Amino acid sequence: MQQRSERTRARLVGAAGELFDRHGYAQASLGDISRIAGVSKGALYFHFESKQELATAVQEAGCRLLEETVLALCREGRPALQTLIDTTHALAVWASTDPIVRAAFRLGRERAGGDRPVLNYHLVCSATAGRLLGRAAEEGALRPDVTEDAARTLVAGMVAGIEAAAWSGAPHPEIAAQLGQSWELVLRAIAEEHARRDLRTAPPAAHRPEPVAG
Amino acid sequence: MQQRSERTRARLVGAAGELFDRHGYAQASLGDISRIAGVSKGALYFHFESKQELATAVQEAGCRLLEETVLALCREGRPALQTLIDTTHALAVWASTDPIVRAAFRLGRERAGGDRPVLNYHLVCSATAGRLLGRAAEEGALRPDVTEDAARTLVAGMVAGIEAAAWSGAPHPEIAAQLGQSWELVLRAIAEEHARRDLRTAPPAAHRPEPVAG
Numbered sequence: 001m002q003q004r005s006e007r008t009r010a011r012l013v014g015a016a017g018e019l020f021d022r023h024g025y026a027q028a029s030l031g032d033i034s035r036i037a038g039v040s041k042g043a044l045y046f047h048f049e050s051k052q053e054l055a056t057a058v059q060e061a062g063c064r065l066l067e068e069t070v071l072a073l074c075r076e077g078r079p080a081l082q083t084l085i086d087t088t089h090a091l092a093v094w095a096s097t098d099p100i101v102r103a104a105f106r107l108g109r110e111r112a113g114g115d116r117p118v119l120n121y122h123l124v125c126s127a128t129a130g131r132l133l134g135r136a137a138e139e140g141a142l143r144p145d146v147t148e149d150a151a152r153t154l155v156a157g158m159v160a161g162i163e164a165a166a167w168s169g170a171p172h173p174e175i176a177a178q179l180g181q182s183w184e185l186v187l188r189a190i191a192e193e194h195a196r197r198d199l200r201t202a203p204p205a206a207h208r209p210e211p212v213a214g
Numbered sequence: 215m216q217q218r219s220e221r222t223r224a225r226l227v228g229a230a231g232e233l234f235d236r237h238g239y240a241q242a243s244l245g246d247i248s249r250i251a252g253v254s255k256g257a258l259y260f261h262f263e264s265k266q267e268l269a270t271a272v273q274e275a276g277c278r279l280l281e282e283t284v285l286a287l288c289r290e291g292r293p294a295l296q297t298l299i300d301t302t303h304a305l306a307v308w309a310s311t312d313p314i315v316r317a318a319f320r321l322g323r324e325r326a327g328g329d330r331p332v333l334n335y336h337l338v339c340s341a342t343a344g345r346l347l348g349r350a351a352e353e354g355a356l357r358p359d360v361t362e363d364a365a366r367t368l369v370a371g372m373v374a375g376i377e378a379a380a381w382s383g384a385p386h387p388e389i390a391a392q393l394g395q396s397w398e399l400v401l402r403a404i405a406e407e408h409a410r411r412d413l414r415t416a417p418p419a420a421h422r423p424e425p426v427a428g
Contacts, residue, residue, distance in 0.1 A: 012380040022326065023239065024238070025403045026240055026241055027237065027240055032340070049261075060390075103275070107322075109381055110238065112381065112382065112383070122378040122379075122382060123382055124382075134410040146399065147395070149392075149395070150392070150395035150396065150398065150399055151399070153392040153393075153395060153396050154371075154372075154375075154399055155374065155397050156375050156378070156379075157371040157372045157373075157374060157375025157376075157396060158368075158373060158375075159371075159375075160374035160375040160377070161367065161368075161370050161371025161372075161373075161374040161375070161377040162371075163334040163338075163374070164370070164374040164377075167326065168325055168326065168334050168336060168337055175403075177366070179367075180361075180390075181350050181361070181363070181364035181367060182367050182368045182371065183365060184364065184402065185360065185364055185365070185368055185400070185403040185404060186368070186399070188400060188402070188403045189399040189400065191403045
């Protein structure tokens, strides 16, 4: 029973993500969301009191995806800079294809400036980058004359650039290639020579476009 | 008579910029725009057939401001990289304080994906950066192993980062300081040693916050 309730909630969050991504916060209607989720409006209101609550749930789902991905990457035991590079490549995939993450970015903008504080996905990404850069500094991978703050701003800019490019409709392989090129430049500026040697700036295999079968 | 008509048009574009910036494309109403501009709805329709046309006029005004600023900076005869740095500092001011530029960014997002192609202010900024980086390469200021394309992506990311930070409500002095720090890192990665020596990464005097009178 609880499982079924959780599945319904997840379906609602998924449908809300799709519609917030496509139409924005103001234009997405709760009626359309419950219809696409295939649940009654009563069931929607059982799980979420308002559109605001549903939007917050979508943004939290986007944050959770980011957190879990970073945790899984950390467990692989690679240098913190490699984890950071791979996290930005995951963001590049999501910004192109994942309605939840696209909606999380969009909702952070569209719901800003209201009465209550709202999750801002750019700031969440930037904070994550800051933590990984702190670990990179502990690992001795950052050049001593580079402040973590300056490096974090630069990485936050890369993430904002990914999101803007995806929003402009640039295809993911192009964004991934540009991200790899950007990392080559950024590593030159922030990373110690010895730390750069073993870092891979291209997307990890899992994110590479499938080769076309011949 | 023509002058008066042009003033009315400019007032409409200004009011539209304010409302598109504050409420977004879908939520801004032509009634509110004509009221804030202090002109009749008939006068609005004399100048603009539709909200789409008015939104395009706002975006074009944002593009013109960018073009004119770059032209004025170019006339000062500084190295292309300095012109590029100063252009990003101008964008940092506008992203915090200028409704036309803020609306131009926002409209580019919100109107994307419709039937007709729409100006995208991120792409306009990126193209401008590309032109200035091309000139910097001609001036021998770029490191030979840096492609203009990779450098342009990185600068486009900085601009997207500025816009995201301004949208998050970060105050301009903070954004300007972070932008200066980012440029220190980016120049290290892309510019020849001899070219970097004379570049100023802090905002030009005109954009610095007023010192508090003691």
